Amino acid sequence: MRIVLVGPPGAGKGTQAAFLASNLSIPHISTGDLFRANISQQTDLGKLAKSYMDAGNLVPDEVTIGMAKDRMEQPDAVNGFLLDGFPRNVSQAEALDEMLQHEGMKLDAVLDLEVPEEEVVKRIAGRRICRNDSAHVFHVSYKAPKQEGVCDVCGGELYQRDDDSEETVRKRLEVYHTQTEPIIDYYKAQGLVVTISALGKVEDVTARAMEALKREDHVA
Numbered sequence: 001m002r003i004v005l006v007g008p009p010g011a012g013k014g015t016q017a018a019f020l021a022s023n024l025s026i027p028h029i030s031t032g033d034l035f036r037a038n039i040s041q042q043t044d045l046g047k048l049a050k051s052y053m054d055a056g057n058l059v060p061d062e063v064t065i066g067m068a069k070d071r072m073e074q075p076d077a078v079n080g081f082l083l084d085g086f087p088r089n090v091s092q093a094e095a096l097d098e099m100l101q102h103e104g105m106k107l108d109a110v111l112d113l114e115v116p117e118e119e120v121v122k123r124i125a126g127r128r129i130c131r132n133d134s135a136h137v138f139h140v141s142y143k144a145p146k147q148e149g150v151c152d153v154c155g156g157e158l159y160q161r162d163d164d165s166e167e168t169v170r171k172r173l174e175v176y177h178t179q180t181e182p183i184i185d186y187y188k189a190q191g192l193v194v195t196i197s198a199l200g201k202v203e204d205v206t207a208r209a210m211e212a213l214k215r216e217d218h219v220a
Helices: 013-024 031-040 044-054 061-072 090-102 117-125 166-180 182-188 202-215
Strands: 002-006 028-030 081-084 109-114 127-130 137-139 193-197
Touching: 002 013, 002 182, 013 028, 013 081, 013 109, 013 202, 028 031, 028 061, 031 044, 031 061, 044 061, 061 081, 061 090, 090 182, 109 182, 109 202, 117 127, 117 166, 166 182, 182 193, 193 202
Parallel strands: 002 081, 002 109, 028 081, 109 193
Antiparallel strands: 127 137
């Protein structure tokens, strides 16, 4: 089964991707992981990507596509994969279609995680991270610390990351609406989009996604 996962920042794509990939016994292919792996292993694509990133420039589509292609050709992806963070725009979606067509394959579904914009802002802007250990994460509404500004685990100071500020979140949403959201219409024209609400408990969203995929006859 070959699935593309889409949704705005704060929709919980990474969390859902891990659960869904496990349930479907397919690898979770994350763009972020691809970049980190290629850069740390100093592959040709990794070196090329790093040269753009070090210069403060966006990595060209063809580099991202090359990394994705290499990963999808690995043995563990022969029976399918779940793409998270790729394709990010229509040109990448077109390139993915060409790549799959060349290999005699096609996508089975595009899972669209739907979250109201104000909920996205609330989810991300409410996060607080411990300065001593970034794994200690709290939320002003959903997981408030016992003492404001203090980590329950180690007593460290809690802070809001710059990229979690409301202004930054709204800018990220603008980029999503402009660049990534159009791929939903692109895939709707192919009858591949399955839209579900990403509100509620993590396990409820996963169950909702699995049920939606079954209803679309994408899962046996």
